Amino acid sequence: MKRSDAGFTLLEVIVALAILSLAVVAAIQGFAQGLRLLKLAGDHQRAMLLADEKAREIVTPEEGREQGTEGSFRWERQTTVVPTPDLVPAIGVPRWRVYQIDVKVSWDERRQVEVNMLRTVSLTVPATSTPAPTPTPSTSSTTPRSTPTRR
Numbered sequence: 370m371k372r373s374d375a376g377f378t379l380l381e382v383i384v385a386l387a388i389l390s391l392a393v394v395a396a397i398q399g400f401a402q403g404l405r406l407l408k409l410a411g412d413h414q415r416a417m418l419l420a421d422e423k424a425r426e427i428v429t430p431e432e433g434r435e436q437g438t439e440g441s442f443r444w445e446r447q448t449t450v451v452p453t454p455d456l457v458p459a460i461g462v463p464r465w466r467v468y469q470i471d472v473k474v475s476w477d478e479r480r481q482v483e484v485n486m487l488r489t490v491s492l493t494v495p496a497t498s499t500p501a502p503t504p505t506p507s508t509s510s511t512t513p514r515s516t517p518t519r520r
Contacts, residue, residue, distance in 0.1 A: 419439060442474050447471045
């Protein structure tokens with residue numbers, strides 16, 4: 370009886386299928402890990418946007434702590450006055466105050482981001498009142514213009 374070497378043996382086919390199945394499993398795990406990282410990156414981006422929004426929504430800062438939830442995110446905002454001896458003039462009252470705004474956003478049990486921001490606020494200095502000259506019919510009166518302050 371003559372044996373033909375034209376095909377594969379059963380052992381060769383089983384080994385080839387085992388190698389192929391390992392490659393397929395590794396590829397599927399790689400795709401699954403990519404999807405998990407994509408979700409984590411999306412959550413991180415949404416948390417950063419929320420933290421930035423909560424830090425910027427303060428128009429006139431005041432010292433204090435606030436907290437809340439939005440969707441699956443929990444946020445906490447703390448506003449404190451930063452001591453700035455360089456901004457205090459030698460004579461008179463300070464014209465500026467610096468606030469530090471810290472926002473922490475957390476989700477899941479282990480994930481959190483934090484945004485820290487400094488905000489400079491101009492303090493209103495009471496102007497000394499001087500008597501305004503009364504306009505006479507021969508002079509024209511002008512409307513005083515206020516200079517906008519930067520915040």
